[in-house]
Amino acid sequence: MSEEKNYFAKGVEWPVIGFMAVVHIVPVVLCILYPSWPGVVSFLILYLITGLGVTIGYHRKLTHSSFDSPMWVNKVLAVMGLLSGEGPPVFWVALHRKHHKFSDLEGDPHSPITDNFWWAHMLWIFPKQHKVKLGALYGKWAPDLVKVPFYQFLEKSYFFWHLGLLAIVYGTGYYYGLHFSEAHSASYMAMSFVAWGFFFRMIWVLHATWMVNSASHIWGYKNYKTTDESRNNPVVAVLAYGEGWHNNHHYTQSAVNHGHRWWEFDVSFVVIMLFAVLSYPLKWVGLGKYRLAYRLRFYNHKEGKLKTWFPRKKDKKVKKVLSGSV
Numbered sequence: 451m452s453e454e455k456n457y458f459a460k461g462v463e464w465p466v467i468g469f470m471a472v473v474h475i476v477p478v479v480l481c482i483l484y485p486s487w488p489g490v491v492s493f494l495i496l497y498l499i500t501g502l503g504v505t506i507g508y509h510r511k512l513t514h515s516s517f518d519s520p521m522w523v524n525k526v527l528a529v530m531g532l533l534s535g536e537g538p539p540v541f542w543v544a545l546h547r548k549h550h551k552f553s554d555l556e557g558d559p560h561s562p563i564t565d566n567f568w569w570a571h572m573l574w575i576f577p578k579q580h581k582v583k584l585g586a587l588y589g590k591w592a593p594d595l596v597k598v599p600f601y602q603f604l605e606k607s608y609f610f611w612h613l614g615l616l617a618i619v620y621g622t623g624y625y626y627g628l629h630f631s632e633a634h635s636a637s638y639m640a641m642s643f644v645a646w647g648f649f650f651r652m653i654w655v656l657h658a659t660w661m662v663n664s665a666s667h668i669w670g671y672k673n674y675k676t677t678d679e680s681r682n683n684p685v686v687a688v689l690a691y692g693e694g695w696h697n698n699h700h701y702t703q704s705a706v707n708h709g710h711r712w713w714e715f716d717v718s719f720v721v722i723m724l725f726a727v728l729s730y731p732l733k734w735v736g737l738g739k740y741r742l743a744y745r746l747r748f749y750n751h752k753e754g755k756l757k758t759w760f761p762r763k764k765d766k767k768v769k770k771v772l773s774g775s776v
């Protein structure tokens with residue numbers, strides 16, 4: 451952090467600091483007190499749900515529209531992303547689009563180059579956010595999302611969703627302990643699920659995805675010359691479901707695939723492909739627009755261009771055939 455900059459001159463966001471303090475301190479204590487394998491499984495399941503909520507929902511769908519999907523799918527993905535603890539969708543999307551606009555230059559909300567590692571990693575969320583400024587930021591960078599009442603609702607009800615999930619995780623653990631666990635009591639399993647599935651999972655997902663902003667702008671290799679310091683970082687790619695191929699992403703931001711070479715494995719892309727393939731048969735009966743994912747913007751690095759996978763054009767043709775007009 452450069453000395454002349456006073457990042458916290460306008461105060462700090464105490465609710466954010468409090469929230470982060472709780473989700474960092476509580477799991478250390480609870481995971482030691484309540485270890486169990488079913489608790490670890492609850493961690494893995496919620497790591498998948500909320501992690502993909504960020505990578506597929508917040509990032510590839512809501513920020514970059516790298517594939518098309520029905521509104522209900524977008525809303526489910528937004529809730530999954532929200533449960534990661536990274537803020538409501540409009541906030542996330544606005545800040546991320548600004549990051550792309552000013553990558554590693556003055557104006558980038560989280561750059562380890564203009565500032566430092568810890569600022570880019572997590573400190574940038576702590577300064578006081580003035581409501582008026584935040585509103586202007588949303589209007590400028592995420593006007594498409596501001597228009598959707600559901601995303602506004604998520605903004606206002608943000609903490610309640612976490613409390614709801616906490617209750618569900620506790621209840622599931624209690625039910626598991628009551629009916630399936632011989633080694634531990636119901637209340638022990640409830641606390642174990644809360645420790646691993648709720649708290650430990652949250653810090654894991656937060657740091658895995660925060661590393662995209664910090665580590666993937668410092669360490670790794672570049673496939674492409676970009677105006678920023680974005681890198682392809684295999685460790686971050688594994689932890690953050692393919693998001694670590696960040697130099698590729700900065701080069702082709704709307705591409706649905708962040709991995710461009712065959713060895714650049716990208717879990718988020720695989721899941722989006724599964725969405726597209728499994729719901730593909732809807733197209734045969736003229737219901738193509740109800741598919742979970744279609745019109746995937748795939749970047750073919752050998753040809754150096756974006757191609758549309760699972761397009762919609764043929765849907766119309768099929769519809770015409772079905773209706774007898776062709």
Ligand SMILES: [Zn+2]
Pocket residue numbers: 549553662663667680696700
């Ligand atoms: Zn970046």
Ligand SMILES: [Zn+2]
Pocket residue numbers: 509513514546550699703
């Ligand atoms: Zn992006």
